[in-house]
Amino acid sequence: MERAVLLLSGGLDSSTLLHYAQKRLLVSSIHALSFNYGQKHSRELDMARWQAKKARVAEHRVVDILFMKELLAGASALLDESLEIPKLSDLSDADRNQPPTYVPNRNMILLSLAAAYAESRGIQDLFYAAQAQDEYGYWDCTSVYLQALNRVLSLNRRKPVLVHSPFIGMRKFAILKIGMELGVDYAHTWSCYRGEAVPCGTCPTCVERASAFERLDMTDPLLGR
């Protein structure tokens, strides 16, 4: 594969995917896209910039869609200052299925913009680091979701874009393991939803990240410094 667009949040999964696409899938020209949509952990965008630079991508764009914060006011703890990021341990089973940090339809918004961008550049392949989350989940990170979305995109009469999600069936530690083999520098990735100076250690994504490092008997470089 010569060229591809890649959604790069700056988190563990998409940073690993960036290096995986380059080194394992031999995509020679990666156009990375990141979005500033009002996420509390916009620190992740600095990490996205660092990873993109490190990987010498063909292009990295950080697209400002901050209007989403206002459009979806009150609907997500990831965007709204008045809503608290929950601790994973406080989530009910129902909440783990669609936690307060869920942003309504976010992934379709980001993927539709990325697919439009790919199409406009004549690029047919789009990478997105959905994964089988271990402790909580989102409907727009599943394999059935990806298939249904690709079905829509396949209807395009000229240049259909195909979304690839090579990590979709994997648990986080398995992704981390791949990344370690590839030499990904996880000190320059960000996961914590709170987005403060240091990871909180208790939000859903912190707990999941910590357990992935634990499973591999490693220390998260973000914590070990």
Add this chain to the structure above:
Amino acid sequence: MERAVLLLSGGLDSSTLLHYAQKRLLVSSIHALSFNYGQKHSRELDMARWQAKKARVAEHRVVDILFMKELLAGASALLDESLEIPKLSDLSDADRNQPPTYVPNRNMILLSLAAAYAESRGIQDLFYAAQAQDEYGYWDCTSVYLQALNRVLSLNRRKPVLVHSPFIGMRKFAILKIGMELGVDYAHTWSCYRGEAVPCGTCPTCVERASAFERLDMTDPLLGR
């Protein structure tokens, strides 16, 4: 149906749909959404404002997504100043299937934002005025597209949004006929892609609009003044 979100461009189809949803489908509270995405015919947004006010919608938002113009630079004659809006008569058969005025993946972008907005407000129904265009067409205005998109949205675990497109099988004159019965004021709708002071009369949407009025033995009030 009590509440619904409606994509209102200010063109003939969506303006008719607004009044149709209110008067025929008895939606009591309509939340209209319009998008400024860099379309040359942004005059349509003034018409959207006029129609929304006239219909006394519960809310009308014009969302600024002008970043799309830059993100998709060079990819659509509808956005790019350096690309000419074609005359319908100059389009080849292949071009009529996906004309230069096509904006890559535009409808998925707009629908995903509208669905996110609906979901964030606890609204389950979303209206979108796709129609069976007579002279040219877009893949993201077809019935199979709508079904595939609804399949994706149906996977949402809590509040799936359903997209309705009551005009999807209709030709433009049939929509116009409904609108005339409903008393829609077509002097306050805008179709021409060129977006100049008066409709050009030769671009695809002008030709289609004109033939709809002709078919009903009427004069377009935009031209007859």
